[in-house]
Amino acid sequence: MLFVITGKMKKIxxxxxxxxxxxxxxxxLFVGFSLAFIYFVYYYDFCPNPGDNVPVSVGCLxxxxxxxxxxxxxxxxxxxxxxxxxxxxSNNGTYEVNISGIIRGPSASFGEVPVSISFTLxxxxxxxxxxxxxxxxxxxxxxxxxxxxxxxxxxxxxGMLLEVSKVE
Numbered sequence: 437m438l439f440v441i442t443g444k445m446k447k448i449x450x451x452x453x454x455x456x457x458x459x460x461x462x463x464x465l466f467v468g469f470s471l472a473f474i475y476f477v478y479y480y481d482f483c484p485n486p487g488d489n490v491p492v493s494v495g496c497l498x499x500x501x502x503x504x505x506x507x508x509x510x511x512x513x514x515x516x517x518x519x520x521x522x523x524x525x526s527n528n529g530t531y532e533v534n535i536s537g538i539i540r541g542p543s544a545s546f547g548e549v550p551v552s553i554s555f556t557l558x559x560x561x562x563x564x565x566x567x568x569x570x571x572x573x574x575x576x577x578x579x580x581x582x583x584x585x586x587x588x589x590x591x592x593x594x595g596m597l598l599e600v601s602k603v604e
Contacts, residue, residue: 494541
């Protein structure tokens, strides 16, 4: 039975009124669940902080680049071979980047569509024993220079890359 609050509890006996109340409740619940879904999928930050000393997904770097910019991170992702030298122009200047390969991992958004990030090697890090398609822990400094799209069409650098100093 449905009740309406009007100062006193009064039973709703009319079928049309019951249907209207039910429709309003269902619509309210649907809107509430939709807003909660959008918040948790698109806005809520499930990603760890750089100082938490836990692995970060590639999707977190893609989704919140400012949060991880110039921070030491451990990234978990799959090794993909690809490389070359690119000259990148951004608001922060022009610089040359020697891309050593790509790290691919799950995104931080709905559907877990794989995303990737380019990496360069520092401190004579050796990756010759790495097997493409296998997952590794990439340790280094994340660099973010803004939204820059440069590349050969098939792939591009987005103004972000990982300067890898160790691979486990």
